[in-house]
């Protein structure tokens with residue numbers, strides 16, 4: 046039960062502190078499944094203040110128009126307004142538009158924004174707020190239409206600054222909001238990407254956005270077009286890695302890695318560099334202990350996130366490698382055999398010597414994560430399949446190749462592990478691969494034994510593992526992306 050007295054700001058309680066306290070009350074009284082459905086993870090006040098610091102107030106600016114989509118208890122608006130009030134400069138008035146869909150939190154939002162309005166009047170600033178109790182995406186779906194690119198002629202609809210910790214959850218295909226960006230994102234769509242994309246179209250020229258979002262958009266082919274389009278509208282100035290969300294948000298188990306992005310609407314085509322910094326401390330005080338400037342290359346179209354100086358060095362080193370797996374005629378395919386699904390007459394064992402009539406199915410066992418073992422033919426039954434019309438499509442000619450296994454977020458110590466398979470270790474003509482396995486082989490002839498072993502060793506190296514972490518974080522790498530891996534050129 047919340048007591049009425051708790052809903053009043055304490056003497057000298059700042060708007061940000063009050064909004065934080067209201068957020069705690071709201072979150073504490075809501076079951077986890079409801080928060081999950083709304084993507085409701087409130088920002089701790091210290092992170093909100095850290096985000097607000099990035100806004101650069103102009104000396105001559107008298108009026109600011111702010112948007113806070115998915116406002117929750119209004120904490121980010123409060124943090125930003127506090128920063129503006131304390132810097133003051135020429136500011137006389139603020140127009141604040143907030144969107145929030147959750148009826149239960151809205152009564153808290155009003156309390157915090159009312160307190161903000163009173164508090165900021167002491168600084169000689171007039172704040173008018175509008176709390177729109179509706180779906181931000183639905184209300185602005187027209188902004189997403191390709192033809193609708195808000196420009197200076199519609200300045201009254203645009204914002205000087207958009208600050209947000211948008212909801213994170215996957216949109217089902219049936220959700221009407223899914224189709225709005227499905228032309229830009231392959232695979233599953235998370236609502237945060239729709240929020241940031243709409244916001245990027247609602248900024249004035251030179252307007253700024255400060256968002257707390259998962260890092261998943263930074264790399265990977267699924268987001269390729271999204272990145273291209275987003276970065277044609279805005280330019281990142283700073284990306285701050287906050288680490289895994291579980292440590293960042295109270296009352297929530299957000300597993301994805303989270304970043305704070307500070308970007309500016311800038312329609313020019315010129316290349317821009319952005320700064321990267323990190324704060325992985327448990328308390329998440331927002332102290333940056335590493336800063337690295339990185340030039341975004343539209344051709345590469347990925348946003349690497351090294352988190353310390355040695356990672357930055359490693360990134361530079363690997364980026365200087367000029368070759369790639371693809372350029373070296375390496376092809377990658379995914380295994381197709383699920384032994385448990387094969388009918389009995391397709392399975393066989395090693396008891397006879399009829400190698401010409403059966404194929405060896407290769408898999409990687411999961412026991413030693415860092416040293417995956419090739420499933421040795423002697424140690425498993427059912428690793429051989431008959432060559433017949435049901436299995437024919439699974440088979441490839443026996444040749445030197447590399448078996449690769451990718452690991453997901455549960456296996457954080459490595460992204461990939463590789464094993465060299467040499468043709469001579471099996472005298473049959475055909476091999477096949479289990480479903481979880483990616484196999485790399487030459488598309489033109491065959492890799493030599495040495496090349497196969499060397500490539501497997503490189504893929505298992507600490508350097509490649511670190512490189513993949515810098516680019517993809519916890520996200521699984523697709524076979525296609527693996528083929529773009531840089532390779533050191535041979536002398």
Ligand SMILES: C[S@@+](CC[C@H](N)C(=O)[O-])C[C@H]1O[C@@H](n2cnc3c(N)ncnc32)[C@H](O)[C@@H]1O
Pocket residue numbers: 068083084085086087088114115116117118119120121144145146147150179180181182209210211212213
């Ligand atoms: C991650 S929380 C962040 C709240 C607040 N900005 C903060 O930083 O503490 C996202 C908020 O967006 C709200 N929300 C979810 N879907 C929304 C939508 N379609 N339109 C507007 N708000 C939405 C949720 O109820 C939740 O309060």
